[in-house]
Amino acid sequence: MVPESDRIEFDSGDVICEHDDPSDYVMYVLSGEIAMEHSPGLYIELDGKVTTFKRGALLGESSAILKRPYASTLVGFSKGAYARVRADRIRADIAKCAKLPKMIILNQAHKLDQAYSFIMKNYKNASRSQVKEVFEPNHSLGDFFEEGVAK
DSSP states (O other), X not given: OXXXXXXXXXXXXXXXXXXXXXXXXXEEEEESOXXXXXXXXXXXXXXXXXXXXXXXXXXXXXXXXXXXXXXXEEEESSSEEEEEEXXXXXXXXXHTSOHHHHHHHHHHHHHHHXXXXXXXXXXXXXXXXXXXXXXXXXXXXXXXXXXXXXX
């Protein structure tokens, strides 16, 4: 259960977060699609189609954990909703972890941050699997967010 979360509705074209803004939230896509801009007005594409984050995608987590600005601008690609949790709440939970889990979390956040940086700078040269892993991770966090998100 995530009692400190908010449910935010968005429309196509709504800016969810902007590149280099402080990473105040971690977001989880509940419905709709969110696109990532690699430069203003230009979305990341794969095989000529805009690649989007769909239901189940977690966004902004590495930036929030590492206290770095958002790596990209995220824009609503279709009407939908996302849940958001304050980044300071996430960092407080991580601070409570034992040394080894904390080290693993920070290590994984650094790896994810590097993957996003690579995709943002070189997405046309990235492999299909690299782009797909960023946009379609092979895991589900639905129970954690969807059962506890504010309705």
